[in-house]
Amino acid sequence: MSAIPCEQDPDLRRQIEQFAEMLKTQAHKLGDHGLSEKDFYASPIFRGAIQQVRGEISATMREKREFVQHVLNHMEDRGFIASWDRTRRGVLHDYVVNLKSQRTAIIDLKGCLDGDNTKLFERPNSADEFVIWSLCTNVGADPRRNAWSGVHTRISAEIIARNQLVDGLIIWDMMCGNHWAFLSTAGVG
Structure with missing residues (x-):
């Protein structure tokens, strides 16, 4: 049984792969760059544009922060927690x-767990409980692979290598809708 109760839609995965392949082979026909096909792919234009778009999409945390703030407000309104606040800039938790x-409880907000940013966490001394909360909004990502990769090759490796204590992991993947997985790592680290 997987920790994530849903899986990626195979039709969507196929469509994304087909479009990605078309983009890789036909991008030289887009725009007004004036380069031959060979020169276009040898130039930094294609890779630079892909990286810029990728960065712009993945860098935005506004929607993720709003979602978490709604959840925390709901928990506070219902009396499950006393209060919450955003942290100041420059710290690794949110x-x-x-x-x-x-x-x-300190919450460190992450994107999809299969990225290198997953390894960037530090339990603050003020934390009685430290939770990593992943919100993956990449429709092209495989929810099960992200969870497996993040837990087994990133988070657990950092817990062991740096003797870090992580009390909980919350995973929310937009492909799964409202399915949540809570994996406690209490006692590990």
């Missing part, structure tokens, strides 16, 4: 949650 038990 939210401080004051629990009703007087304990402090």
